[in-house]
Amino acid sequence: MTPRAILLDIEGTTTSIAFVAETLFPFARKHLVEFVCANPEVSAPILAEVPGDDKVATLLGWIDEDRKATPLKTLQGLIWEAGYASGELAGHVYPDTPDALQRWHAAGIAIHIYSSGSVAAQKLLFGHSVAGDLTRFLGGYFDTTTGPKREADSYARIAAALSLPPSAILFVSDIQPEVDAARAAGLQALLIDRDGTGGDVHSLAQVLP
Ligand SMILES: CSCCC(=O)C(=O)COP(=O)(O)O
Numbered sequence: 153m154t155p156r157a158i159l160l161d162i163e164g165t166t167t168s169i170a171f172v173a174e175t176l177f178p179f180a181r182k183h184l185v186e187f188v189c190a191n192p193e194v195s196a197p198i199l200a201e202v203p204g205d206d207k208v209a210t211l212l213g214w215i216d217e218d219r220k221a222t223p224l225k226t227l228q229g230l231i232w233e234a235g236y237a238s239g240e241l242a243g244h245v246y247p248d249t250p251d252a253l254q255r256w257h258a259a260g261i262a263i264h265i266y267s268s269g270s271v272a273a274q275k276l277l278f279g280h281s282v283a284g285d286l287t288r289f290l291g292g293y294f295d296t297t298t299g300p301k302r303e304a305d306s307y308a309r310i311a312a313a314l315s316l317p318p319s320a321i322l323f324v325s326d327i328q329p330e331v332d333a334a335r336a337a338g339l340q341a342l343l344i345d346r347d348g349t350g351g352d353v354h355s356l357a358q359v360l361p
């Protein structure tokens with residue numbers, strides 16, 4: 153069945169893992185303390201969700217281990233905002249990403265994002281991408297506030313939010329447990345392998361070509 157909506161992961165799917173690991177995360181690490189000190193009122197409710205006495209140390213540890221924790225993701229999005237605004241950051245997208253977004257959009261297929269990165273961070277990345285502002289192609293954004301990406305219930309919630317039967321949505325991700333969870337919820341799903349050594353596809357050019 154041709155899907156009525158496409159749901160895209162970011163890191164490893166639309167965007168390189170290296171950009172996230174080697175550019176975004178170090179930027180957040182470098183500016184974390186400065187941001188928290190300069191924005192105490194914004195930071196306080198986020199830090200309240202971080203366990204332990206030394207919240208900053210916990211957050212820095214989470215960055216190093218790529219923990220997909222909602223408070224960290226919220227804070228990262230806020231920190232990256234200044235980097236995108238100044239032009240120091242530009243959201244990486246693979247060359248086939250804007251082409252695919254344009255193609256699916258023209259075909260009348262709704263395109264949504266589901267990433268562990270916060271919704272604010274998703275909008276920044278696509279709004280300030282190396283291919284320009286791609287947000288005109290995107291209809292909805294989902295993050296871990298909807299639920300973890302490896303749990304089927306999260307995909308059921310997204311289908312309900314989109315008012316679509318799960319089988320009408322095609323999810324694309326580079327992480328097998330995420331693909332498995334989406335399939336368990338009844339979505340169509342494809343594993344993308346950007347190295348081209350496995351997976352169902354290795355480029356978004358192969359998805360609804
Ligand atoms: C869009 S924010 C940058 C990516 C990020 O922080 C992240 O955790 C990506 O996770 P994904 O679920 O897109 O693999």
Ligand SMILES: [Mg+2]
Pocket residue numbers: 161162163164165325326327
């Ligand atoms: Mg991913």
